[in-house]
Amino acid sequence: MDNIVVIGIGLIGGSMVKDLKKVHPETKIIGVDKNPEHINQALVSGLIDKKGTLESVKDADLVILSIPVDASVALLPEVLDLVSDHTLVIDVGSTKLDFCNKVEHHVNRRNYLACHPIAGTEFSGPQAAINGLFKDKTNIICEVEKTAFKLQERGLRVFSDLGMRIRYMNPESHDKHIAYVSHLSHISSFMLGKTVIDKERNERDIFDMAGSGFASTVRLAKSSPNMWTPIFKQNKTNVIETLDEYINNLNQFKILLEKDDFEAIFNEMKNTNRIKDILKGIA
Structure with missing residues (x-):
């Protein structure tokens, strides 16, 4: 070339x-x-x-x-x-x-x-x-x-x-699948960062306790809003669908906590652990 x-x-x-x-x-x-x-x-x-x-x-x-x-x-x-x-x-x-x-x-x-x-x-x-x-x-x-x-x-x-x-x-499948594995990840990261920042306004020492797990989870919240806002706009329908499912899972987890059903919480996490094998080899 x-x-x-x-x-x-x-x-x-x-x-x-x-x-x-x-x-x-x-x-x-x-x-x-x-x-x-x-x-x-x-x-x-x-x-x-x-x-x-x-x-x-x-x-x-x-x-x-x-x-x-x-x-x-x-x-x-x-x-x-x-x-x-x-x-x-x-x-x-x-x-x-x-x-x-x-x-x-x-x-x-x-x-x-x-x-x-x-x-x-x-x-x-x-x-x-x-x-x-x-x-x-x-x-x-x-x-x-x-x-x-x-x-x-x-x-x-x-x-x-x-x-x-x-x-x-095909482009329809691409946009649907990428909403789950990429777009939802960024929204989760941005909103976790927002949640902690909002709390930090009243509790100044909260970031002193933040470890590597928090840092890795909110890493994507450093991404450019100029880039990501148009992505969410273009893929709005698929992103809303993924958010509905994600919010439902969060609500179910909250309900299990309220019921002191820690056996179910353990099983949920254990079943999700298989993502280690699914993502093996991905940096």
Whole structure:
């Protein structure tokens, strides 16, 4: 690949081009970002080779769309309006149905590969970009059959260069499943953090007692609200369904406590312990 245009130079897009540059050092990385500070940071650190504009996608071999999902869905048709026949456009959004529906009838739909690399940290911005973020992580690809075959192949080579595993899924199933394993996790983390912060206002020493368990559980609460609010908005129906089930489980646990039914509590936790085997090998 001669040119890669990354739109949105943050954790995901930045980490992608960081690894791809190692594999393909001759590739020119062009950065597009509405935040001038992000552009400057990316240039100084060598994350990108030059600043670009939306027009830069015309000459790109690969376009990585890595901005919040609401902005990304809105911009995707404009990007497809500009690309040449040989350009592959991918997004990295945590929702997929709105993306696929938005460009379903676009004349250049064949240039777009809908995907979701499931990787990340709680940090954001160009300085959060790291090597190896995607190694051995899963990438969900949706509606692969709607992408031109030669561009499918290019996408698979890119994901192989990043060290990713590939799974194929329809966008409806993706959004439903990801609501459980990702979106609900973030809501739980944000709300646990809120609960403790609200309590800390009256009990100043509460964080002195916080151990590693609390820190790991609220880690996701450090994530960017600018990124996650649009995700919850786009996947609202599925997120509400998962929240209903989660709240029901919390209420049932509370009822068991009120009834002093600690045998049932023990059995609930013991049955849930099998998640250790299900998640074995996942960092």
